[in-house]
Amino acid sequence: MCGRFNISDSPAVQQLLLRLGIDSHNWPVRFNDFHRACNTISIVRHDGQNTVLEDATWWLLLEFKDDRFKPSRYTSFNTRYDKLDVPRSAGYRPFRQSRCVIPASGFGETEYETVNGKKKPMRYTNFNAKEAIAFGGLYRQWQHPLSGEIVNSCSIITLPPHPKLNPYHSKASPLMLPQEGPWLEQWLDPEIREVEQFAPLLQPAIRQDLEAQIINKPSERLAIGRSTTILAD
Structure with missing residues (x-):
């Protein structure tokens, strides 16, 4: 998965947040039509007592520099x-x-694509879900050595390429968690450390119907041609 995603204030997202135990009217969500790596995004985690929504830097490894935490030089979104x-x-x-x-x-x-030994962008595609997506992520917490302030960082887990997405992106696909059954609760449960039960989730799967739209470039997101519907598995 490349380093961009979007989240809108839609009924589908509101429903997902309520499913996770989050009332977005009480917890501010960082809605954005173009989140990129290193941005501050919203994550849902379990703090040992409750499910909470918090800010996190979309880059798992941070380093302390100039009196604050910044993304490490090691790519980790x-x-x-x-x-x-x-x-x-x-x-x-x-x-x-x-x-x-x-x-x-x-x-x-x-x-x-590789041209004359150099890797160059060949195609940009946006995938929009008719329902909300629950990405499977990881987070870490970092404490400021002077103020004691705690900051979060996070990453999205990537899987092998999915055959349905392969025409658009042949390298990897994001972990999209199933929203039926107990998977979300189990994923957030910090008491579950025997992770073998999550093995079925580490197979590429499309959980919601997606609209694939080729665009001119991520910063402008102008559509090229018609969109294509990719059905959930």
């Missing part, structure tokens, strides 16, 4: 599924101790 069980990887401990849900309305992907 995504966490690859095949790194989750590597003990020294950035996502190993959060996968077992600090999972979160990142609500969204859609996401964007960029397909690259």
